[in-house]
Amino acid sequence: VINFNPGPAGLPLPALERARDELIDFQGSGMSVMEHSHRGKEYEAVHDETISLLTELLGIPDTHQVLFLTGGASQQFAQVPMNFLHPGTSADYLMTGVWSEKAYDEARIVGQARIAATTVGPDKRYVRVPGQGELQLDPRAAYVHLTSNNTLYGTQWHTWPEVGSVPLIADMSSDFMWKPTDVSRFAFLYAGAQKNLGPSGVLIAVARKDFIAQGRRDIPKIFRYSLHAENNSLYNTPPTLAIYLCRNVLAWMKEQGGLAGMEARNRQKGELLYRSLDANAGFYRAPVERESRSFMNVVFHLPTPELDATFVAEAKKAGMVGLKGHRISGGIRASLYNAVSVDDVRALVSFLEEFARKKG
Numbered sequence: 001v002i003n004f005n006p007g008p009a010g011l012p013l014p015a016l017e018r019a020r021d022e023l024i025d026f027q028g029s030g031m032s033v034m035e036h037s038h039r040g041k042e043y044e045a046v047h048d049e050t051i052s053l054l055t056e057l058l059g060i061p062d063t064h065q066v067l068f069l070t071g072g073a074s075q076q077f078a079q080v081p082m083n084f085l086h087p088g089t090s091a092d093y094l095m096t097g098v099w100s101e102k103a104y105d106e107a108r109i110v111g112q113a114r115i116a117a118t119t120v121g122p123d124k125r126y127v128r129v130p131g132q133g134e135l136q137l138d139p140r141a142a143y144v145h146l147t148s149n150n151t152l153y154g155t156q157w158h159t160w161p162e163v164g165s166v167p168l169i170a171d172m173s174s175d176f177m178w179k180p181t182d183v184s185r186f187a188f189l190y191a192g193a194q195k196n197l198g199p200s201g202v203l204i205a206v207a208r209k210d211f212i213a214q215g216r217r218d219i220p221k222i223f224r225y226s227l228h229a230e231n232n233s234l235y236n237t238p239p240t241l242a243i244y245l246c247r248n249v250l251a252w253m254k255e256q257g258g259l260a261g262m263e264a265r266n267r268q269k270g271e272l273l274y275r276s277l278d279a280n281a282g283f284y285r286a287p288v289e290r291e292s293r294s295f296m297n298v299v300f301h302l303p304t305p306e307l308d309a310t311f312v313a314e315a316k317k318a319g320m321v322g323l324k325g326h327r328i329s330g331g332i333r334a335s336l337y338n339a340v341s342v343d344d345v346r347a348l349v350s351f352l353e354e355f356a357r358k359k360g
């Protein structure tokens with residue numbers, strides 16, 4: 001099947017085939033990678049290779065460090081303020097969708113947070129990200145938090161906001177490594193692996209070392225980023241199998257030309273699909289404003305909810321799954337993460353053009 005699921009999402013076949021071949025007997029050790037001790041040399045090599053592939057592909061500078069964490073991005077919504085929202089300070093949140101709302105709600109449980117910008121519409125939906133002129137930033141904020149790609153509404157930041165000397169934090173769960181990113185702009189960024197990078201179960205963070213070193217000490221040790229950094233993400237048992245699978249996907253990404261290769265492929269995919277939607281705008285409606293369109297999650301609607309449902313059912317018969325929109329936004333959502341190929345999108349485009357001809 002062609003998998004357009006919003007996450008967990010499809011993984012590149014070579015990464016899965018490699019896992020299949022190594023699952024029972026990892027490099028002649030007579031056991032699976034997941035049966036090895038996380039302190040043994042076999043797993044250690046996988047752990048280190050995953051970090052070095054991330055460092056190489058993202059160009060992570062010495063000032064920053066990779067962390068493997070658990071609990072998903074949802075846990076980071078709480079853990080970020082627990083670490084960085086020092087008593088007496090306040091954090092700024094840029095609201096662009098459901099995930100930023102959830103992050104903001106958690107921060108308010110921990111301490112003081114304010115909305116520095118929101119693009120919520122009168123219907124409570126979001127169809128764009130804010131422009132620089134709309135940001136009302138507090139120059140003394142503990143940090144600014146944004147969601148780089150809004151999985152549910154299909155909007156994406158294409159230019160990072162200028163936040164002065166305030167540390168910038170990003171939830172990049174649904175567009176991590178979709179293209180080259182200047183990680184030095186971020187004091188802390190995090191992403192669940194299950195969309196662009198691997199299976200669920202591991203979260204990857206890239207943290208500025210001096211920033212996490214100043215994190216709060218009055219929280220339980222297990223929640224301190226500095227503790228995980230000091231222990232190279234081996235303070236407790238990491239999700240070894242998930243990290244191993246990320247290693248395989250990263251190796252595949254490197255073979256595909258790294259992040260420049262990913263960007264070329266992802267732009268081609270997004271342009272193919274949006275061009276076709278625009279050409280059939282009498283039938284399909286893509287609600288997101290052009291400059292905020294996401295290259296990862298393409299959201300569109302047919303003339304009626306009944307036609308949306310028929311579209312999803314017929315696409316499934318044609319071997320394309322995961323196209324049903326989120327229950328909040330409705331319609332159709334095609335998620336075009338790294339593992340989706342240009343040919344997969346071509347197949348979707350010919351299906352949707354044919355569908356419009358038949359039903360339009």
Ligand code: PLP
Pocket residue numbers: 007071072073074075099147149150151152171172173174192
């Ligand atoms: N942030 C974004 C942008 C997401 O798309 C998701 C899940 O889809 C989450 C956070 C939540 O991730 P998790 O379920 O891993 O906690």
